[in-house]
Amino acid sequence: xxxxxxxxxxxxxxxxxxxxxxxxxxxxxxxxxxxxxxxxxxxxxxxxxxxxxxxxxxxxxxxxxxxxxxxxxxxxxxxxxxxxxxxxxxxxxxxxxxxxxxxxxxxxxxxxxxxxxxxxxxxxxxxxxxxxxxxxxxxxxxxxxxxxxxxx
Ligand code: SME
Numbered sequence: 001x002x003x004x005x006x007x008x009x010x011x012x013x014x015x016x017x018x019x020x021x022x023x024x025x026x027x028x029x030x031x032x033x034x035x036x037x038x039x040x041x042x043x044x045x046x047x048x049x050x051x052x053x054x055x056x057x058x059x060x061x062x063x064x065x066x067x068x069x070x071x072x073x074x075x076x077x078x079x080x081x082x083x084x085x086x087x088x089x090x091x092x093x094x095x096x097x098x099x100x101x102x103x104x105x106x107x108x109x110x111x112x113x114x115x116x117x118x119x120x121x122x123x124x125x126x127x128x129x130x131x132x133x134x135x136x137x138x139x140x141x142x143x144x145x146x147x148x149x150x151x152x
Contacts, residue, residue, distance in 0.1 A: 001139075003141040004032060006027070006030040007141065010145055010146075011059075022028060023149060024055050027145075027146060028057055032058070039055050039132045040061075042061075043123070044120050045118060045119035046120075049067060050066065050067055051077065071094060072122075073095070073120060075093060077120070080108070081108070081116065082106060083106045084136055085104065086129035088101055098127045102126055102129075103129055105131040105136065106122050109121065109143045110143075111150045112129065118150040121142065128149070
């Protein structure tokens with residue numbers, strides 16, 4: 001995956017005056033359509049000590065609010081790190097979004113000014129070990145772009 005075209009779309013959206021909500025939506029759509037193996041893509045924003053699902057594409061999930069420390073998503077916040085899970089069934093603390101999901105990648109969105117965590121991009125795949133180091137790097141570019149929107 002190469003994030004160049006995603007960042008170009010987001011740049012164009014921002015220049016056209018798109019809202020924060022609209023830009024988050026655009027990011028989810030652009031990421032989801034970038035690769036067939038990205039079966040579920042969502043953005044959670046951190047509200048207090050809870051992650052709240054804002055936009056997503058894929059199968060509906062009951063996990064629209066996840067406490068910090070719970071699941072892969074909440075663990076990423078608690079441990080202040082991106083998490084790439086090649087086999088979700090091997091993770092004790094995993095919250096199943098759907099039975100078909102085999103692997104997951106969580107990349108944190110941070111305020112570039114102070115590094116504060118504002119949310120995350122969450123990707124699920126029905127394929128095991130779907131997410132490469134290349135995916136991690138390119139999704140991080142999108143997360144960093146979005147982080148600028150939360151800059152104080
Ligand atoms: N699997 C995540 C929950 C979010 S759903 O996959 C959309 C987790 O363990 O935190």
